[in-house]
Amino acid sequence: MRIFDPHVHMTSRTTDDYEAMAGAGIVAIVEPAFWLGQPRTQAGSFVDYFNSLLGWERFRASQFGIRHFCTIGLNPKEANNARLADEVLALLPRFLAKDGVVAIGEIGYDDQTDEEQRVFERQIALAAEFNLPILIHTPHRDKKQGTIRSIATIRAMGFPEERVLIDHNNEETLPLVLESRCWAGHTIYPKTKMDEERMAALVETYGSDRIIVNSAADWGISDPLKVPKTIAAMRARGIGDADIARIVWDNPVAFFAQSGRLDLGDLDAPDAIDRSQKFETNSVLRGDQVPSAR
């Protein structure tokens, strides 16, 4: 089964992870722009980060046969630094126009402050201007309220709900999202957010319509194979392959295809991976390694 992981922070992962993901059937991923675990203090740090998502990371993924797309945006945590936020907002249009940027995100709320509201609204307006869908991060704390408020803000701005993916849902927030016309993402984590058994139970209850799962694997305790592991949990519960394929492929593809920039052509006949290729003279090979046949 072909797998799309629509939310995974590969900049913090190793080539072992890429290798394992490719082996498990993951052929396409979206890496949303987020924060780096500690706050950045300079707008220039964002320029380099966005460029690495669009350049080096996309290349690294390609070396393992994985198609890498990204979302660009100012995350809600760092939205609270008003001076920096304004500088980054001013940079965004340049990056939102780039090929392979399939949404604006992750945006939304962290502490649900006035600054976060301002930056969220500015970026919803940018999404409309650049004709991009929106990936919404729902907060860890006060999540239910944050989800309600996210949907309310989208509606107040008149942004089309079917072009919004609300992520990191749980048992309390999924019904709220499904009542709207937004898509519902679920982050399957080893310890927090959602696990694969609970996810399979949610699919039993709510079906596969507009349901999406991801690993969100980042620099914390996380697992880039959570989507294939959730497939196994769903199968063990007797959920049919048609529903599963809808969740791990058709839905994320349909959502991000709304950007008009999700190029999945030639996936069935990818070029043989040539690891001697270089990205600006940098290769994923180190030392004396010789490229192995795959």
Add this chain to the structure above:
Amino acid sequence: MELLAGLVESRLPHDARAWLADARAQAARGDVNGLATVYTAAAVRVGRAPLAASAADAAALAAAAPLAGVGFDRWTLTDGVRAVLLASRRTAGRAGEAFAADALACFDLCDAGEQQSWLRAASLWPEAEALRAVVIDACRTNILPLFEAVACENPYPARYFPERNFNQMVLKAMFNGVALSRIVGLPERRNADLARMARDYAAERRAAGRSVPGDIGLALEGPAAQEMA
């Protein structure tokens, strides 16, 4: 602050005491880089032994703090020296806005350990309120000891945080398994919105088949909870 400086000096061996005298002079003059350099060096020069060697020391320090609740008994000598260095700059004719600017510039150059020292001392200054944005922002960290430097044994949040930020900090403490009893002034700052957030959190935990923190009542009890009942 004199009492803190006196205690810190009394706890230092001879050579470290000589270093501190020079460092205080360096912190007091020139641009903020001089202060930042000795602020960093303190860890290597004086080490991480506890600041309060005895219960009497801790009690004397507690009595001297401008705000009750500073957890001096958890401070290291390095924390103490760093507070003394900032104080040296402040008393060298740079109080008020100039001190706030210096303190913030110093924070910008801090690594995570230095930030902890800085945050622990944030309530000690007459200019404390001007540091609020940075202290609130520090709560966003994923580095638990850094979060604890603000949220625990520190009177700053209860004194200066707006309700929204205070509530988020309490919820984050629950999220991270930090005992709510360590939050200074929580009983006085409890409010209806915090109670609602705590109840939603308990419901979310139960729906996920997970346990609810045993001390969640500390965020619920009090007049606000009675109003909602």
